[in-house]
Amino acid sequence: MSVRLTYFAGYGLAEQTRWLLAYAKVPFSQRALASFSQFDELRNDRSLLFKQLPLLEIDGLKVTQSQAMVRYVARKYFGAVGDDVWVRSDMIAEACKDCRLGMVKWPFSSSKDVHIKEFVPPLISKWFPLLDPLAEIKDDSEITYAHVLIAEMVYEYDLMFESKGLPSPSTEFKNLKDLTAKITATPQMVEYLNSDKRFPFPAEGERCDAYVENVEVVLGRR
Ligand SMILES: N[C@@H](CCC(=O)N[C@@H](CS)C(=O)NCC(=O)O)C(=O)O
Incomplete structure (x- = not known):
């Protein structure tokens, strides 16, 4: 392969x-x-x-x-799941794509201060509260590709805010924070x-x- x-x-x-x-x-x-x-x-x-x-x-x-x-x-490469889980995962993936736009555009913004204070906050306040309940995991077997995408987005936004000495946006969202910590702590992600x-x-x-x-x-x- x-x-x-x-x-x-x-x-x-x-x-x-x-x-x-x-x-x-x-x-x-x-x-x-x-x-x-x-x-x-x-x-x-x-x-x-x-x-x-x-x-x-x-x-x-x-x-x-x-x-x-x-x-x-x-x-x-992700396990077989029922149609309901697939469709929900695909919907979450589209939400992540929309929300992470602030990440994609970050390097090209002419003012990082304006970007992080004006462009990014509406994305976070729209999507994070909606994604937070969807990020709740009771058992690792529930993890789908969409959970990995959520973790990627949360992780990058946290890095962005950290780079400017600002509090991580995930702080107030327990499920997003826990999911991101869980996924980034797996041996393959650490590697x-x-x-x-x-x-x-x-x-x-x-x-x-x-x-x-x-x-x-x-x-x-x-
Ligand atoms: N919808 C496409 C957008 C791809 C895209 O805009 N790629 C840029 C680089 S990030 C590119 O190749 N631009 C050159 C061009 O459009 O001619 C995707 O999600 O992959």
Whole structure:
């Protein structure tokens, strides 16, 4: 089995798939593009259905569109569950996609202060109270791919607020906090989060600037 993820050197639209692969203990390699010519080659050799990243390759199958990637990995590597659980998980996954927009946009915001004080809080106050009851787990066997996505989102937002010396948004949401702690404490997630596959949080300053530069160069904007 060969699994490869192609994206930039950062989280963006690829991190959910990285977490799902890591949680499901699926070995994967990744390719962080560094130049426009690498991206252009993929656009021209038809690897990218819509000429966009990220790209997930599994045994020759080329999957793009981050949410199609997430669902494909979920279907292939997470256990079989009934239709009701699948549909609920898919709905939660869409909510996570919407809520984590503040994460995806963070590196590109011209003012991190405005972003964290004005753009992100409405996302948190809309989605966290709705997701909190859905994050309650009585037994580990209840964990679905959607729970891993919730944990990913909560974890990244906590890192974002921490990077600005602000209290973690998850503090007030017991189920979100407990679920995130549970998932990130599993041996496979500890391994992933400490591996060189996990990119550091793009904190304001050099790290963020380097990520933005990477994206702009690869997309041919600089
Ligand atoms: N709906 C797509 C959006 C993908 C997307 O916007 N990718 C950006 C990079 S994060 C891209 O490749 N932009 C280049 C382009 O659209 O030409 C997804 O979720 O994967």
